[in-house]
Amino acid sequence: MSAPDSAPAAAPLRLLLVVAVALVDVDGRVLVSERPAGKQLAGLWEFPGGKVEPGERPEQTLIRELAEELGIRVEEPCLAPLTFASHAYPDFHLLMPLYVCRRWTGTPRPMEGQALRWVRPKALRDLAMPPADAPLIPFLIDLLEV
Numbered sequence: 785m786s787a788p789d790s791a792p793a794a795a796p797l798r799l800l801l802v803v804a805v806a807l808v809d810v811d812g813r814v815l816v817s818e819r820p821a822g823k824q825l826a827g828l829w830e831f832p833g834g835k836v837e838p839g840e841r842p843e844q845t846l847i848r849e850l851a852e853e854l855g856i857r858v859e860e861p862c863l864a865p866l867t868f869a870s871h872a873y874p875d876f877h878l879l880m881p882l883y884v885c886r887r888w889t890g891t892p893r894p895m896e897g898q899a900l901r902w903v904r905p906k907a908l909r910d911l912a913m914p915p916a917d918a919p920l921i922p923f924l925i926d927l928l929e930v
């Protein structure tokens with residue numbers, strides 16, 4: 785058998801399913817959270833959320849993450865799908881549905897010591913966010929900016 789002419793194809797990137805949410809306040813601002821020092825993408829502002837664990841539905845993941853990260857309670861019918869991110873990082877491919885939520889119980893607070901900010905959707909363009917998040921911003925502007 786002869787050797788192949790071209791180099792072997794690179795191994796496919798592992799697909800990582802992460803779910804995120806834009807919490808929207810009465811003024812139409814969305815909550816972003818700063819990734820802590822020491823983690824990948826540290827210092828960048830992201831939407832609350834996290835990895836979908838085995839056996840979880842994405843909505844269950846969000847409800848769990850919002851309780852853990854922000855100390856708020858969200859009911860599943862209050863999570864409305866908006867769009868998704870599909871982005872190749874060097875070591876994995878991120879698939880990240882983005883939900884919108886306008887109703888929750890409690891006041892979001894930094895349960896893990898992370899910095900939090902409420903920002904207008906247009907102001908997200910000036911914020912340092914993970915590269916996967918940039919294509920999500922126009923959807924939030926269309927939905928929320930008058």
Ligand SMILES: Nc1nc2c([nH]c(=O)n2[C@H]2C[C@H](O)[C@@H](COP(=O)(O)OP(=O)(O)OP(=O)(O)O)O2)c(=O)[nH]1
Nearest residue numbers: 802804823824825830831832833834835914916917
């Ligand atoms: N929650 C969230 N994650 C995002 C966003 N944009 C983006 O690229 N990500 C990436 C960063 C991480 O690689 C992954 C989220 O994983 P994660 O927050 O559960 O995990 P992590 O990296 O903090 O690490 P760990 O929980 O395993 O310690 O998705 C976003 O807007 N929100």
